Amino acid sequence: MFYSILHAPMRFFDLNPSGRILNRFSKDMGAIDEIMPRVMMEAIQIILVMLGILAVIVIVNPPMIFALSCAIVLFALIIKLYLRPSQDLKRLEGICRSPVFSHLTATINGLATIRARNIQNKLANEFDHLQDVHSAVWQLAMTSNTACGLWMDCISTAFVASVTFSFIIFYENTFSGNVGLAISQALILTGMVQYGIRQATETMQQMTSVERILQYTDLEPEQSPDEKPPSDWPRTGKIKMHNMSLRYDPQGPPILKNLRLEIESGFKVGVVGRTGAGKSSLIGALFRLAHVDGIIEIDNINTGTIALSSLREKISIIPQDPVLFSHTVRYNLDPFGHYTDDAMWRSLEDVELKSMIESLDYFVTEGGTNFSQGQRQLICLARAILRNNKVLVLDEATANVDPQTDALIQKTIREKFKQFTVITVAHRLHTIMDSDRVLVMDAGIAKEYDIPHNLLQNEESIFRGMVDATGPQESEQLKKVAAQKFSEIISPSSSK
CATH class of the missing domain: 1.20.1560.10 (ABC transporter type 1, transmembrane domain)
Structure with a gap:
């Protein structure tokens, strides 16, 4: 059972x-x-x-x-x-x-x-x-x-x-x-x-x-192909969606509708929208947690043709509610025993937790209750750094943490995942204003997908309306961040 x-x-x-x-x-x-x-x-x-x-x-x-x-x-x-x-x-x-x-x-x-x-x-x-x-x-x-x-x-x-x-x-x-x-x-x-x-x-x-x-x-198991992708897949983290729709009920209406999207390798993409717009469903589609129609490609390989276990272990995720097991810190970072202790200590050092954890054998209580909410998120981030996957998903990961921890997570992602594809489902707009692209979802449809600064220039833009709704002072600050990121993108000296 x-x-x-x-x-x-x-x-x-x-x-x-x-x-x-x-x-x-x-x-x-x-x-x-x-x-x-x-x-x-x-x-x-x-x-x-x-x-x-x-x-x-x-x-x-x-x-x-x-x-x-x-x-x-x-x-x-x-x-x-x-x-x-x-x-x-x-x-x-x-x-x-x-x-x-x-x-x-x-x-x-x-x-x-x-x-x-x-x-x-x-x-x-x-x-x-x-x-x-x-x-x-x-x-x-x-x-x-x-x-x-x-x-x-x-x-x-x-x-x-x-x-x-x-x-x-x-x-x-x-x-x-x-x-x-x-x-x-x-x-x-x-x-x-x-x-x-x-x-x-x-x-x-x-x-x-x-x-x-x-x-x-006698429950019907999840249907999964048997084909295994190459061991070094994905190499770049480029994501393409061709007429992709997602249904939680195979006989019901689609939640995501005919998405056509291309995310270049190394792009930082912020996903915004109202409650029920389909932001979290987009993550479910990447992990194929529900019935997916159409094609999702990562590095030109259709994810519908490879084993689900292989697909999911190649995508890192930091959820809104961090998942920790009642076991040691070592087990929580590396449950399959693939990495050395030195690599684990380095990942903890990257998220500034090394000084707070006495040993890798330190026991994590049920649900990680002997750590604060922010520390649990940082342990999940250290796990993602250790796995070094080319695709990272953040599902409103900073919605329940204080601004200092939020800033640390964003700083670590910018430094450690610079060449990786990062998809961030945003709760706070300031966490995605410096993204390479912003995807605006509404009722399961991709309404807008562009550079944040370009979207803000269009007064009819949904994204512009969301920014303006934050108030005059906050919206001006957000626009400055977007303008600064835009100048970095078009600057010849930029690393992009």
């Missing part, structure tokens, strides 16, 4: 909340590992004992075969009536449990925001409501179990009565020992039948957990 989850397409995680996945790995796996073996063993033992008791009764009192047959038919009828709704209730109970996990996970992750907004009571009420729904289904399941047991007790009591009165009616002269043996065994049968059949039906109920887990072992 874990293997299937790791190889599932990203669409699966868009459609299935984390609580649903955690439910399968926790409660359902717990049912299979702990509950099912116990109830199955008890059901088998009790059924075998019941068969022995029934054999004794039939041997001592052969006419009881008729009463026994009637009891078995009634038991089967009750089980048939009980089993289907009980299994449906068990499935429903599992479905109602998932939102509880999701709510709890989201609450823990957003605890700082919840306390800042002082909405603890609102979240507690939401949790209580979800818990009430789950408890209601659980109560129905327990009530149905009790009702089943009551009816089985009634049948068992009637069977004991028939055994007892049969000796009075048919066997007035039988041995008292046989009578005592048959009645005592039948009395044992009364409680045992209910418990044994309930354990058998509980086993069948718990099979819903097996069913739910088997669903996750």
